[in-house]
Amino acid sequence: MPETTVIAHVRAKTGQQEVVGAELEKLLIPTRSEPGCIRYDMFVDANDPAHFVFIETWESIDAHHVHLEQGHMEGFLMACKGTIAEATFYHLENR
Known part of the structure; x- marks a missing residue:
């Protein structure tokens, strides 16, 4: 299977960017150590x-x-229930 690149856009609701940002940052270390993770940058x-x-x-x-x-x-x-306005994910295959 080819590598997969994901571009994820997350928009916090008005006034919730501090909460959402802090919770998203908590994902960095555990995700980067997952099997199969090559890159995970915020x-x-x-x-x-x-x-x-x-x-x-x-x-x-x-x-x-x-x-x-x-x-x-x-x-x-x-933790972010009710704080996210929208989230969009793009799955791209390397050619």
């Missing part, structure tokens, strides 16, 4: 502090699917 839009972007590279789409089922991902979703 960015904040310089013009919109409520907009977070992740650039992720995984050994395969299956590795990314396993990532989404990890306890730290579930914890993030519970």
